[in-house]
Amino acid sequence: xxxxxxxxxxxxxxxxxxxxxxxxxxxxxxxxxxxNEIAVLKSIDFALYQHEMVSVVGSSGSGxxxxxxxxxxxxxxxxxxxxxxxxxxTSLSSNRKAEIRNSKIGFVFQSFNLIDRATTLLNVEIPxxxxxxxxxxxxxxxxxxxxxxxxxxxxxxxxxxxxxxxxQRVAIARxxxxxxxxxxxxxxxxxxxxxxxxxxxxxxxxxxDQGMAIILVTHDQNLARRADRGYIMEDGYIEQAN
Amino acid sequence: xxxxxxxxxxxxxxxxxxxxxxLENRTRTALSLLxxxxxxxxxxxxxxxxxxxxxxxxxxLETFGLKSIWISRNISQISTxxxxxxxxxxxxxxxxxxxxxxxxxxxxMSPVVTPRTVNSVVYNGKRLNIxxxxxxxxxxxxxxxxxxxxxxxxxxxxxxxxxxxxxSEKAADxxxxxxxxxxxxxxxxxxxxxxxxxxxxxxxKNRDFLSSINAVKNEPDLxxxxxxTVIQELNGDSSAIGHxxxxxxxxALSNDALHRVIDYLTAKYQGKYAYRGESLKSYIDTANNxxxxxxxxxxxxxxxxxxxxxxxxxxxxxxxVVERTKEIGIRMAIxxxxxxxxxxxxxxxxxxxxxxxxxxxxxxxxxxKLIPYIFAVEIEVSVVGLVVSLLCSVFIGLISxxxxxxxxxxxxxxxALRYE
Numbered sequence: 001x002x003x004x005x006x007x008x009x010x011x012x013x014x015x016x017x018x019x020x021x022x023x024x025x026x027x028x029x030x031x032x033x034x035x036n037e038i039a040v041l042k043s044i045d046f047a048l049y050q051h052e053m054v055s056v057v058g059s060s061g062s063g064x065x066x067x068x069x070x071x072x073x074x075x076x077x078x079x080x081x082x083x084x085x086x087x088x089x090t091s092l093s094s095n096r097k098a099e100i101r102n103s104k105i106g107f108v109f110q111s112f113n114l115i116d117r118a119t120t121l122l123n124v125e126i127p128x129x130x131x132x133x134x135x136x137x138x139x140x141x142x143x144x145x146x147x148x149x150x151x152x153x154x155x156x157x158x159x160x161x162x163x164x165x166x167x168q169r170v171a172i173a174r175x176x177x178x179x180x181x182x183x184x185x186x187x188x189x190x191x192x193x194x195x196x197x198x199x200x201x202x203x204x205x206x207x208x209d210q211g212m213a214i215i216l217v218t219h220d221q222n223l224a225r226r227a228d229r230g231y232i233m234e235d236g237y238i239e240q241a242n
Numbered sequence: 243x244x245x246x247x248x249x250x251x252x253x254x255x256x257x258x259x260x261x262x263x264x265l266e267n268r269t270r271t272a273l274s275l276l277x278x279x280x281x282x283x284x285x286x287x288x289x290x291x292x293x294x295x296x297x298x299x300x301x302x303l304e305t306f307g308l309k310s311i312w313i314s315r316n317i318s319q320i321s322t323x324x325x326x327x328x329x330x331x332x333x334x335x336x337x338x339x340x341x342x343x344x345x346x347x348x349x350x351m352s353p354v355v356t357p358r359t360v361n362s363v364v365y366n367g368k369r370l371n372i373x374x375x376x377x378x379x380x381x382x383x384x385x386x387x388x389x390x391x392x393x394x395x396x397x398x399x400x401x402x403x404x405x406x407x408x409x410s411e412k413a414a415d416x417x418x419x420x421x422x423x424x425x426x427x428x429x430x431x432x433x434x435x436x437x438x439x440x441x442x443x444x445x446x447k448n449r450d451f452l453s454s455i456n457a458v459k460n461e462p463d464l465x466x467x468x469x470x471t472v473i474q475e476l477n478g479d480s481s482a483i484g485h486x487x488x489x490x491x492x493x494a495l496s497n498d499a500l501h502r503v504i505d506y507l508t509a510k511y512q513g514k515y516a517y518r519g520e521s522l523k524s525y526i527d528t529a530n531n532x533x534x535x536x537x538x539x540x541x542x543x544x545x546x547x548x549x550x551x552x553x554x555x556x557x558x559x560x561x562x563v564v565e566r567t568k569e570i571g572i573r574m575a576i577x578x579x580x581x582x583x584x585x586x587x588x589x590x591x592x593x594x595x596x597x598x599x600x601x602x603x604x605x606x607x608x609x610x611k612l613i614p615y616i617f618a619v620e621i622e623v624s625v626v627g628l629v630v631s632l633l634c635s636v637f638i639g640l641i642s643x644x645x646x647x648x649x650x651x652x653x654x655x656x657x658a659l660r661y662e
Contacts, residue, residue, distance in 0.1 A: 098574065102577020117263070132245075
């Protein structure tokens, strides 16, 4: 593992391995609730390397979703450093963050987060719109992606015409359409029955086998066991599980 | 370069997506169209009424020659402590002097002499009461006469006192003169005791609108124009001229031309006569002011409905932003930049308002086509009005979409995503 030095936003040099995709160091975040400040992330250290699936397990309110939001450049934090694929996140413009989310990150959410008024095909196409890819190419790639998740015959359907498992497969197709480096999955099976759950986990496992780095946030120990490494979160603190 | 192409494609794609968002909520979109539709319809109508009104009024004013000026003795301005001097106050020598020494502001002039006793002509044994004027050959251009047949008489004929006359269309008709016949060489008209040859026939002048609002008198339909020298001979007075009609170099210079001619005459007769000068300038100014007034009222009414329409669109867009907060969050999560979100909502607002603009124009055109059935005027659709109102609607879309779009684009991804 080769080590590089990367200047962090605070001016310190942090050490980053060259196959490290994401590193959070001493990261803190709190929300203000009225006059009370509630710390949700307390001195978080976290790392994700290429080709690995990492699970983050914790009860609800433990801060795991907040962690995922920060990891996915959707949310800000108060202190500490986050280095994403060699770039120090705090120094990035909102446009650059959007670009990274578009090209390097795929999101899968518990509630699917599909756009209801768009067809399956358009839902999968949208990331390509923001990537500036032409209509023809978009349609072709979106169709292929949907075929890969077994929904080649549901292109013109709207999300409310699909089952939960199917919706999540559309979401996965959308997450993968731009060939991201990291897939961030926030309770991806939380709203699914057991057969759909095993389908989705099957897909995630095979993606990992193809070299995708995955963070799987879950409260289900059984699912967490399928990851290469695990973190446990409790009350804003994180530690590696063994 | 590549990036620019990508950005263009993105822009176009976002634009087309905006379209689908509108189709999603048809009823609401349709309702928000109303205000702008009515506003744009009024803008198109105001432009068209203004254009057509101007065209109508100026077409009729042109029958006088827009640059025409009239100079005559002002009898009503005789002061009691001065002896009364009889006469017209204008002599042939004055006309000839002014003709040869005309001020720069005066392009051309003609005397107008009316016969003292003769008020009818005889043709082919048929007598017709008619208004007779003696003029110079320049009168025809000054008075914007257009020939239906034959020719005007020439300056030479005027000088030689040839009795060559020009008749109005209606008079020729009543005298049963065959207009389709090519030559009128053998047609003799008896004017007083003079045998005159008919050389030309002029078209009727339409001043229906101006005379209907009492702005001007309609020129008599029955007219005969003869060389002023001939009419002076009939009058037995080769010097008196009733009034003069001239053409100024421009509408703006018509007052200057009037003053110079009147100043010359006043000086020449050492204040024995007072003169009246008239031009179309005041009519033209009045017409312009009235049209401007109509436009201001129309534009004000249109502006109010456009404002209301703009606010309706803004309201709809604000609701739409709130309703689609989650969607905005999703879009941001999968790579939409602030500007992408901004543009999406602005495009939607512009599309709504452009669509209302087009509906408004169609409504406007329909109403304009209906006007002739209600009022006795023909209104033409103004193309400039259509273009201006379409630009108006795009502009309103931009303005009213801006604030909701900024609100949408300023949402933070995570909060938008968590919004339920």
